[in-house]
Amino acid sequence: MLRSCAARLRPLLVAHGRPGGARLTSTFSFEEVTQKDHALPKPSWSKDLRLLFDQFMKKCEDGSWERLPSCSRHSVQRFQNFTKAFFSGSIPVKEEQISQAKFFPRSFEDGLGFEYAMFWSKDEKRIVCLFQGGLYLQGIPGFLHGGALVTLIDTTLGTHAMLAGGAVMTANLSINFKRPMPLCSVGVINTQLDKIEGRKLFVSCNIQSVDEKTVYTEGTGKKLLLSSCLASSLSLSPSFFFSFVLVYNPHMPINF
Numbered sequence: 001m002l003r004s005c006a007a008r009l010r011p012l013l014v015a016h017g018r019p020g021g022a023r024l025t026s027t028f029s030f031e032e033v034t035q036k037d038h039a040l041p042k043p044s045w046s047k048d049l050r051l052l053f054d055q056f057m058k059k060c061e062d063g064s065w066e067r068l069p070s071c072s073r074h075s076v077q078r079f080q081n082f083t084k085a086f087f088s089g090s091i092p093v094k095e096e097q098i099s100q101a102k103f104f105p106r107s108f109e110d111g112l113g114f115e116y117a118m119f120w121s122k123d124e125k126r127i128v129c130l131f132q133g134g135l136y137l138q139g140i141p142g143f144l145h146g147g148a149l150v151t152l153i154d155t156t157l158g159t160h161a162m163l164a165g166g167a168v169m170t171a172n173l174s175i176n177f178k179r180p181m182p183l184c185s186v187g188v189i190n191t192q193l194d195k196i197e198g199r200k201l202f203v204s205c206n207i208q209s210v211d212e213k214t215v216y217t218e219g220t221g222k223k224l225l226l227s228s229c230l231a232s233s234l235s236l237s238p239s240f241f242f243s244f245v246l247v248y249n250p251h252m253p254i255n256f
C-alpha cells in the first residue's frame with residue numbers, strides 16, 4: 001500500500017520540481033516570491049498584535065518556534081494537483097474560476113477582516129495563532145461574530161492537523177462560546193493534538209485575551225486524513241511526507 005501511495009504522490013512532487021525525499025525550499029520560495037505573505041505586520045495591526053508578534057518572532061530566533069507563512073490563494077497548479085490527488089481529478093469549479101478563488105480567512109481587505117499570524121513549535125507540537133478580528137466581522141453590535149471565531153478556529157486546528165498528519169478535512173467541530181470577544185481586540189489561539197486514531201486526528205484549542213484573563217471560546221475538532229496511507233508514510237519517511245504536505249498547505253513553514 002505504501003508503495004502505491006508513494007507512486008501516486010511522486011508525479012505531483014516531480015511536477016513541482018520536488019523529487020520525493022528532497023528538501024523543498026527552492027520551489028516553495030519561488031511561490032513566496034510570486035505570492036504575498038499575509039502573516040506579516042501591516043499598518044492595520046494594533047499595537048497589541050504587533051507586540052505579541054514581536055515576542056514570538058524573538059522565540060523563533062533559536063529555532064524552537066517557526067512562523068508559518070500564509071498566502072491568500074493557491075496557484076492553479078497547486079489547486080489542480082490537490083483535486084487530482086484527493087478527488088479523482090474532478091475539479092469542483094470552472095477552470096477560469098480557479099485563479100479567482102481565495103482562501104476565505106484571507107479574503108478581506110487589510111484590517112477589515114481577519115488579521116492573523118501562526119507560529120508552530122516543533123518541540124511542543126502546538127500552534128499559537130495571534131489574531132485581530134476587524135470591523136467586517138461583527139456579530140452582535142461591538143462584538144465578533146461567532147462564525148468568524150469558528151472560521152479561525154477551524155483554520156488553526158486544520159493547520160495543526162496538517163502539520164501532524166497530512167491533508168485533512170474537518171469532519172466534526174464543537175465550539176463553546178464562553179465570553180463575547182470585542183471587535184478589533186486581539187486574541188490568542190492555543191492548539192493541541194489530543195490523540196490520533198487511524199485516520200482521525202483529535203485537536204483542540206481555546207481563544208484567550210492577550211492578558212490571559214479571559215477565555216472567549218473553546219473548540220475541539222475531529223479531522224479526517226484524506227488518504228489513509230499518508231499517516232503511515234510519516235513514520236517511514238518524514239522527508240517524503242513533509243515534501244508532500246508542503247505542496248498543499250498555505251501555512252507551511254518554508255524551511256521545514
Ligand SMILES: CCCCCCCCCCCC(=O)SCCNC(=O)CCNC(=O)[C@H](O)C(C)(C)COP(=O)(O)OP(=O)(O)OC[C@H]1O[C@@H](n2cnc3c(N)ncnc32)[C@H](O)[C@@H]1OP(=O)(O)O
Binds near residue numbers: 169222
Ligand atoms: C488545501 C490546503 C488548505 C489548508 C488550509 C488550512 C486548514 C483549513 C481548514 C479548513 C477545513 C475545512 O473547511 S474542511 C471543509 C468542511 N468539511 C467538509 O466539507 C467535510 C465533508 N465530509 C467529508 O468529505 C467526509 O465525510 C469526510 C472526508 C470527513 C469523511 O469521509 P470518509 O473519508 O468517507 O470517512 P468515513 O469512512 O465516513 O469515516 C471514517 C471515520 O471517521 C468517522 N467520522 C466520519 N465523519 C464524522 C463526523 N462528521 N463526526 C464524527 N466522526 C466522523 C467515522 O465514524 C469513521 O470512524 P471509525 O468507524 O473509523 O471509527
